[in-house]
Amino acid sequence: IYEWSYPKNTAQWxxxxxxxxxxxxxxxxxxxxxxxxxxxSGTSHPTITHTVKLWSTIRRDEYLAPHPSPLYPLTGNPSxxxxxxxxxxxxxxxxxxxxxxxxxxxxxxxxxxEQLLPIESQTGMTRLRHSQLKHFLNTDPxxxxxxxxxxxxxxxxxxxxxxxxHISAFYKQLCRRTEELxxxxxTKWEAELGIQMQAK
Numbered sequence: 330i331y332e333w334s335y336p337k338n339t340a341q342w343x344x345x346x347x348x349x350x351x352x353x354x355x356x357x358x359x360x361x362x363x364x365x366x367x368x369x370s371g372t373s374h375p376t377i378t379h380t381v382k383l384w385s386t387i388r389r390d391e392y393l394a395p396h397p398s399p400l401y402p403l404t405g406n407p408s409x410x411x412x413x414x415x416x417x418x419x420x421x422x423x424x425x426x427x428x429x430x431x432x433x434x435x436x437x438x439x440x441x442x443e444q445l446l447p448i449e450s451q452t453g454m455t456r457l458r459h460s461q462l463k464h465f466l467n468t469d470p471x472x473x474x475x476x477x478x479x480x481x482x483x484x485x486x487x488x489x490x491x492x493x494x495h496i497s498a499f500y501k502q503l504c505r506r507t508e509e510l511x512x513x514x515x516t517k518w519e520a521e522l523g524i525q526m527q528a529k
Contacts, residue, residue, distance in 0.1 A: 330358045330384055334486040336426045349374045353405035355427060357395040358384060358486075359398050359510070360403045362402045392500075393482050397475035399431025400483050403462060419452040420460055424487065430466075439463045 336355040347354035352366040388394040404412040418428045442459045466473040
């Protein structure tokens, strides 16, 4: 997930996995669970489908990346068609390498056009793009009201700069989280036995 999140990643294995998607791979970890990443017709991969499914479960933990994340993508996001053209928002200020929710929100909601863009970037086209952006976010209140600070994991993904000790901390957190989850087949047992099972 960390390596996927870096748009300029040139690692061969990331490029191979990215080739299975029509959705940009850097956007996939930060989409909401309603927006399924699109794969190319007739393609499959032994691990990426499972990776996406597992991440969508464990990311809810406040320690990792609860939705909406400041890294929720506004470029490369199938739910926001104007953002699928990577040039459309190239004049908008970005904290990282792509335009994200954290770039356009403050604690009052969507940052006004005149405050968001420097004067030299305020054109008729960028005003239109800002209007499209504002409309998209305002039709989904959890997004337009989702301003918050980055978690440690989100910060490291945004900066692509894992520091010593962070991977161990993330791993311990993931282990704690997965220990709380029952295997999926226990749902069938619960239905047959008429009981609710809990992880021990």
